[in-house]
Amino acid sequence: MKEKILQTLRELRAHAVQQGAEVKISYHAEDSHLMRFANSAISLNTNEQLSRLEFTAFDGRKRASYEMISGLDDLPKLKQGIDHAIEMAHHAQALTYDPTIPLYKEDFSDESGFDAGLADLDNETRLSYFNQVAGGLETEEIKLSGIFSNGTNTLALINTRSEHTQYYCFTDCQITVVLAHSRLKWEVVAEQSAQKKAELNPAALHKRLALMLDLYQKGKPEQLPLGKYDVVFGSAATGAWLDFAQYIGLDGGEMKRGGTFLAEKDYGVKKFSDRFTLLDDATRMETFPFRRDYSGIDRGVFPIIEDGVFKSFVWGQDDADEFGVEPTGQSVMHLSLAVKGGQKPVNSLEELLAMPRDRDILFIPYIHYIGIVNPTEGILTGSSRFGALLLKKDGSVAIPYNVRFTQSLLTFFGDGIEWLSSETVPYNTSRSYGARNPTAIIVPRFMRVNDLEISHSNQSY
């Protein structure tokens, strides 16, 4: 299939060259499978096989793109798509800057993230995984929900500047398992992100859920008073805050447009805890990385924040063109964000529960529905979900109703950070509204932040 894809792209490129046009051609294919559970049943079992071709044509500074959901067989139809994009470009308005069409100097192919075992996973395996995770944990009142999503992504690029192609093919898997009390409405969760079949580990999720269920069934629920708490965020919560940091903090184009809480004057300034280091690390396979960006720039380890000091914005090609800066290799569908682990040898929920504590600790595993309150100040708001715990200094564990945080990212990742777990894990942040785009952020298993204020406290589950 790979050769057919590349050959088709070359033929389409030849057609564009014949028209005397400058054209970028992008092919994206997905084979997506989703088994969804609700009320302890499979509520939906789907698969989608979709391929998209996008043609971006240039006429000097004019630019236009045309996308088709289409197979590769109908070459005349695809050529019409190119013609359509060329025609659109003629009628577009010129940009105020010169858009770059990359010159690929060699063929590039990366299939290191492809795993045949994951690509060929069948329905029985998906169901068996869930049965193992949930085995013995469901009751009349405690119901299973969740998803098992896996798929294969293929991306291929060519343009009229050269005959060379870029080709990427990788597999991914995102698993969420929820056990919810149908009457009391509390929920606990266990999740896994995987890039290979061998990484699937239903036993770990079962163990996590069994422990959380035990705590929730025995623990006393409490409405927390508003005020400041020492908070331990789980990997999902940390990943969720960072996911939003991408939009309002790290992107150079957004910074120039005034939509970020970090500014050019912050280069080299300590803005965060010296325990906090954030990289765009395309060497980490768990992030489903693009190891070369669409402009042909090799991607490796790119420091964004080092020991709390802001090092650099990330610049995709188009914004770099517009604002006259050098692109930094982030013209990709998603970054490969990775937080460096810390020193604290607390790497499991059991270890967190057993840790001696001289103050109450609020454990927040997950943040639901984050809103951007004020991008200039980095203020986000979101509520806890999926199994918060109040670890009391007397060693007991209570169950807090959900609480809301409304704070700046400069506070979440600021000097209040007491410690980070020594181990890191991928947290899957995929949200495929259109084309499949698996994404994960590497985060410490736990991050403790002291004196964080909660702005709302629920009166019930």
Add this chain to the structure above:
Amino acid sequence: MQLQIKKELDRLKGLGASYGDARWYPMEDAEQMVMINGNLKGNASSNESGIGVRVLYKGAWGFSAASDTKNLSAVFDRALDNARAASQRVTFPVRLAEKETLEASFTSPSKQDPFTVPMAEKVNFLADMDHRMDQPGVMQRYGILNFVKKQIMYVDSEGSQIEKNITEVFAFLQVVGMDNAGVMQSRTFRLNRTGLTRGWESIDREFFATQAERIVSELNQLLVAEDCPKTSGSVILKPMQMYLQTHETIGHALELDRILGYELAFAGGSFVTLDDFGKLRYGSEKLTVRANATVPNSPGSFGFDDDGVPAQDNLLIDKGILVGAITGRQMVEEANAKARKPIFQGSSGANRATSFYRVPIERMTNINIDAGNDGSLDDIVSKTEHGVVLEGDRSWSIGSNREQFHFGTEMGWMVEDGKITKVIRNSTYQGDTIKFWNSLSAVGDESTWELVYVSNCGKGQPNQIMQLGHGIPVCRFDNVRIGE
């Protein structure tokens, strides 16, 4: 093609399927133009076609979709295979509420097909608006045009065959500036219902020019305004914020799949239980809410849903009491069985999918609040002692069971002793859903009622973006936490 689809559905029934349907999209064209500071940054169009097949086997759903329809049988076979696999874990076998078998069609109201308008005219329109917004105080200017035209051929194994031809037009202008404290402020205009048709004719240059002038003026007021105080008082919501309050804390909370626990893996549940219907005082007596998919000219009016059920107008909340939900054929059967009483009299026709490659789920139609008898905005302000008037959604975050919320708005005005005293910025408010709606103390009359379009409601896994509407008057709520 429809004949082939019927044959395939018959074949699957022969293989043990109890029900099947298919949505064939011969074409879905979309066009988006994004102009930022005079640069046409986005200039994209797309064409999609394909088929989605849904099959019921031993009480379980299977779904399959493909853009390539040459091997149609394979798509149907995959859907059946998926349903067979799903049937290994069934706790409540899917049953579908009765419906009428229909051969019908629906075409959304549109005078001038936006896809026939030359690109140069669209670009010229955006450039004109960009020029008008290029004023002192404005740091960033955004103009967006979105057009969609799609044809959907629905066929099911019960004999229904429905054709839908839908044209959507969405438009957006925004100005952004830096205030005197170094914080970004924005004002936004989004095209809502302006007439009874929605084609290129709704891109009225004069009307947009007026709106561009308004948002620039309001932005400049924000740049030198005081911050919203931290206080407690009345919140008067204009339609461009009131729609979101309704959307997030009534609309999503009353989707029956959420109530029954079908969205717990991601979007969340609802604080509403089956016992609440007919009993729960959701809001004050001034609150009457309906799901009305028959309102003319709205993205939430679509003729027939993707179960093949005709659009309807149903009460959700009647004078404050919860009486209905947003439903499809599957969920009403399950809800009635679990409640052991007939809460719902059939599907309300709200099961929709965003594309051929997504499965239908309960979606909002037009979730509307009836206009009240508390007069105009000025009338309501004049009877307010202490509070704020807010509009323009800026941020939103809602609890997983829709039980509480926090909103931030673009624009605010202080109200003291029945008068608007000043513009305020960085306005926020928060509350608990039931307490908030029960504090509803004034509902504006017809003069305040607007039909607001929503182009980007997200729900489901895989995620689906849906278009819908909210017909909303100005409303006032009392004793609300403001400015936190």
